[in-house]
Amino acid sequence: MxxxxxxxxxxxxxxxxxxxxxxxxxxxxxxxxxxxxxxxxxxxxxxxxxxxxxxxxxxxxxxxxxxxxxxxxxxxxxxxxxxxxxxxxxxxxxxxxxRRHPPGTSPVEPLIDLLVHGQDLCVPLGIDRPMPTDAAVVAAARVWDMGFPFRARRRCAGMRLVATDAEFAVGEGREVAAPVRELLLLLTGRHAGVSAAG
Incomplete structure (x- = not known):
């Protein structure tokens, strides 16, 4: 993108x-x-x-x-x-x-923040907030690659995350298949909606 x-x-x-x-x-x-x-x-x-x-x-x-x-x-x-x-x-x-973003970050970090925190707000309130699939893929790929602060590779060690609605797959091990929105939440430490990872 x-x-x-x-x-x-x-x-x-x-x-x-x-x-x-x-x-x-x-x-x-x-x-x-x-x-x-x-x-x-x-x-x-x-x-x-x-x-x-x-x-x-x-x-x-x-x-x-x-x-x-x-x-x-x-x-x-x-x-x-x-x-x-x-x-x-x-x-x-x-x-x-x-287009301002914190020093040392890419333009994708503000997108990650908005996509993930939008779910942080909505899921507990029972609000289904759709996430653009193309944006979610870019965000999830960046989270996987960036290390700090999410440390997704360590968090999801032993899992192969596969999106069911987009071209996105990372990791090795037990397969966890879910919409990319849910995989993004898992990668950032939110386990809501990804029952297979529990």
Whole structure:
């Protein structure tokens, strides 16, 4: 997939998630629902989605506050963000076409973030959120290759992951066949929907 198409998917995902977040705003109780992302509520995940396009100087300050530990800064920022759902939706729309991404990452990382965290929000709330198959394949391939922070090769050691709806297969061992959306969740540490991997 060429870079232009990756960014087109990113913009679409941001706009769709902004719409979703606005729709959820009518029921405040959903925001305290545990998400698929360990330790985060639906609200934490929604707030995190707005952090990927922050200016580099702000990110450096936040990183310094957390001792330059990646997981610590991401977690602290999500939990401490006081944006309202309306604020979050507005920010996602405002940055929908931004091509800014954290230093040291590729344009695919924002796409991974949006695809996976979209499921983190929706699955616990019983919302079926379709995932573009071509985007999911690109995201899953990048997760498999990138190592940190997902360490997918180690996480899925002894498994051969085969998509049932796309040209995607990685790993060696016991076959786990599922739609690529579910394989992407498995590769990123979410086991929802992939019963064969349990």
């Amino acid at each position: 060429d870079e232009q198409t990756v960014w087109r998917h990113v913009g679409t995902q941001r706009r769709e998630l902004a719409d979703l977040i606005e729709a959820l705003d009518a029921d405040p109780q959903v925001w305290s629902t545990p998400s698929l992302c360990d330790g985060w509520t639906v609200r934490d995940v929604a707030a995190h989605l707005t952090h990927g396009t922050l200016p580099v100087p702000r990110m450096l300050v936040e990183a310094a506050r957390s001792g330059f530990r990646f997981n610590a800064v991401v977690d602290r920022m999500a939990r401490q963000d006081r944006s309202t759902p309306a604020d979050i939706a507005a920010t996602l729309r405002r940055v929908a076409d931004s």
